[in-house]
């Protein structure tokens with residue numbers, strides 16, 4: 001992990017002024033479905049004054065309004081499959097473009113594969129900024145299934161109520177999404193955080209990981 005001081009020195013002396021990165025805190029909050037990303041993202045958004053972008057929430061909003069985008073996403077979400085990249089990446093970029101003056105973003109549920117990760121890096125670079133770091137909530141499969149079925153009692157989400165769909169979402173995570181962790185690990189930006197415990201315990205672990213490595 002590169003220390004914030006070293007990163008600052010590197011940025012200051014290797015870039016011309018007009019190319020200098022905007023000082024933003026752009027966090028990828030990562031982990032399997034049901035690992036607590038949504039809950040923690042809300043708390044982190046408040047603490048660090050960031051904009052929370054959950055691609056799952058954006059799709060559900062589009063679906064509830066019966067928009068063409070919602071129609072496109074529906075069948076994939078019902079099965080627990082990923083919505084195609086061209087739809088997802090465009091939607092994400094539109095949302096970021098509406099908040100370019102923000103202090104930074106929490107990306108929750110995005111990127112979900114390495115194509116999306118590459119697109120995010122390229123897009124943020126074009127805006128003069130970058131992903132600051134990825135924090136991954138580490139939770140085992142059986143705990144996840146238990147949590148999602150519990151959430152399904154009140155979430156109203158069809159994909160939270162059927163164990164075979166939940167298992168498919170976990171398979172998709174392991175096959176397509178987990179490589180995103182390695183993608184950012186190669187950039188020395190990925191950290192694993194123990195994701196079992198009380199909401200506040202996990203929140204404190206996330207803040208420690210962010211404060212010690214990502215906030216100057």
Ligand code: AMP
Nearest residue numbers: 055056076077081082083088109110112
């Ligand atoms: P989530 O709320 O993050 O659990 O996402 C619910 C569903 O939305 C997923 O199972 C996918 O069908 C879809 N989805 C959310 N984010 C993405 C993404 N980044 N790429 C593709 N599909 C996504």
